[in-house]
Amino acid sequence: xxxxxxxxxxxxxxxxxxxxxxxxxxxxxxxxxxxxxxxxxxxxxxxxxxxxxxxxxxxxxxxxxxxxxxxxxxxxxxxxxxxxxxxxxxxxxxxxxxxxxxxxxxxxxxxxxxxxxxxxxxxxxxxxxxxxxxxxxxxxxxxxxxxxxxxxxxxxxxxxxxxxxxxxxxxxxxxxxxxxxxxxxxxxxxxxxxxxxxxxxxxxxxxxxxxxxxxxxxxxxxxxxxxxxxxxxxxxxxxxxxxxxxxxxxxxxxxxxxxxxxxxxx
Ligand SMILES: NC(=O)c1ccc[n+]([C@@H]2O[C@H](COP(=O)([O-])OP(=O)(O)OC[C@H]3O[C@@H](n4cnc5c(N)ncnc54)[C@H](OP(=O)(O)O)[C@@H]3O)[C@@H](O)[C@H]2O)c1
Numbered sequence: 001x002x003x004x005x006x007x008x009x010x011x012x013x014x015x016x017x018x019x020x021x022x023x024x025x026x027x028x029x030x031x032x033x034x035x036x037x038x039x040x041x042x043x044x045x046x047x048x049x050x051x052x053x054x055x056x057x058x059x060x061x062x063x064x065x066x067x068x069x070x071x072x073x074x075x076x077x078x079x080x081x082x083x084x085x086x087x088x089x090x091x092x093x094x095x096x097x098x099x100x101x102x103x104x105x106x107x108x109x110x111x112x113x114x115x116x117x118x119x120x121x122x123x124x125x126x127x128x129x130x131x132x133x134x135x136x137x138x139x140x141x142x143x144x145x146x147x148x149x150x151x152x153x154x155x156x157x158x159x160x161x162x163x164x165x166x167x168x169x170x171x172x173x174x175x176x177x178x179x180x181x182x183x184x185x186x187x188x189x190x191x192x193x194x195x196x197x198x199x200x201x202x203x204x205x206x207x208x209x210x211x212x213x214x215x216x217x218x219x220x221x222x223x224x225x226x227x228x229x230x231x232x233x234x235x236x237x238x239x240x241x242x243x244x245x246x247x248x249x250x251x252x253x254x255x256x257x258x259x260x261x262x263x264x265x266x
Contacts (some may be wrong), residue, residue, distance in 0.1 A: 001029055001143075004061030006076050008034035008043035008051065011093050012067030014122045017046040018151035025147075033058050055079040063143065066092040066102075073097055077105040084110075089140050091130075091147065093117055095166070096263050099133040099159050111136045113144045116165045117151075119173045126152025127169040131159035163264065167257030175252055180205055 003025060005012045012032065019025045027048030033055055034040050040051040050057075055076075058064065061084060068076045073094050086109035092102050093115050102112040112133040120126050128148040132141050141156055148154035157165065180201045187197030212219050227234040240246075 001025075001063055002061045003030050004058040004064045005030070005032040005043070005049075006034075006058070006064060006066050007068035007072070008032040008036075008039045009067060010122060011117060012065060013039075013043045013046050014151055015065065015067070015093070015117070015147055016043070016049065018121070018124060019147050020047050020049075022150040024150050031057055031061065056083060059083050062088045064088065064090050065147070066090060066094055068094065070094040070097055074105055077107075080107045083107075086110075089113065089136070089143070091115060091144050095170070096260070098264055099131060103133055111140055113140060114159065114162065115144060115148060115154075116162050116170050117148060118169050121148075121151040124151050127172075128152060129155045129157045129162060129165040129169075131157055131162055163260040164253075164257050166260040167253045167255070170260075171252075171256040175249065176205060 003016075005016055012034075016025070016030065016032070020027055020030070027050075030047060030049030032040060032043040032047070032049055032051045033053070034043065034051070035053060037053070040053065043049065044051045052058070058080065064080070064084075066073060066076065073092070077090075084107050086107070088107065088110045089112075090102060090106045090110050091113045095116070097114065099112055099114050102114060106112050113130055113136055114133070115128055115130040117126050117128040121128065126148065130141075130144045130148060132144075145154045145156065180198070183201035183204065184194065184197040187200060188194055192200070208222075211217075211222060215222070223237070227237055
């Protein structure tokens with residue numbers, strides 16, 4: 001397999017560097033294409049792969065990872081037509097470009113996979129999903145899973161659920177950033193220095209998430225375990241319930257999912 005990466009920016013570099021680090025792919029089997037010299041240099045340093053500023057450098061690739069911004073994807077894919085062989089796999093991380101769009105713009109005869117990663121992939125803590133186009137093989141799905149799993153977790157889903165993934169894990173880091181910022185504000189209001197409040201808030205969210213994932217215990221049970229009768233935590237929880245935190249988060253995921261559907265239709 002020769003893996004070509006179109007767009008050696010943040011996401012392309014993070015995914016491929018993770019896959020190289022995990023041993024899933026070798027630097028020698030890689031080539032990154034990007035018009036930006038600085039992006040190419042950073043990609044080569046992080047992955048050990050070859051880089052090129054000419055799209056013709058991708059001619060020998062039989063798997064291509066599309067990591068440009070969505071608005072550059074049509075131009076990037078058009079440059080492959082007549083360049084690559086008639087049998088290959090395109091894996092896209094570009095938000096909002098659906099399987100039908102990818103099939104229309106991929107080189108003729110190529111199979112396509114659409115993925116939805118999220119920004120924590122940049123630090124190896126991603127949560128992603130992917131959907132396979134018609135004709136994609138089990139091996140193709142396995143490759144997408146391997147690439148995404150190298151920087152977090154990956155679930156194969158029917159394409160109609162990817163908008164919900166966008167609303168939850170795709171947009172979710174932003175919800176978590178707001179929660180971290182607001183918790184830190186609460187700490188500052190109570191007298192803590194800003195830097196300490198921020199670190200306590202971020203580590204508290206990370207630690208709680210790790211506890212859920214590693215213990216396999218339902219979050220409601222973990223919550224009950226730390227809320228002692230008449231104590232501090234139940235006083236804080238009562239305020240969250242009074243002010244509607246649960247409803248706000250459910251509505252946020254729902255609104256982002258609806259917006260992803262609208263953008264997909266346009
Ligand atoms: N960042 C995330 O956390 C995240 C999460 C989910 C999905 N995604 C998806 O990942 C994709 C990449 O995002 P990113 O944050 O990695 O963007 P990025 O850092 O801007 O990287 C995109 C790279 O593609 C290059 N490029 C532009 N036109 C190209 C072409 N025709 N052929 C090859 N390369 C080209 C850009 O060069 P120039 O800078 O010179 O234009 C840039 O270096 C997006 O489609 C986004 O929807 C990202």
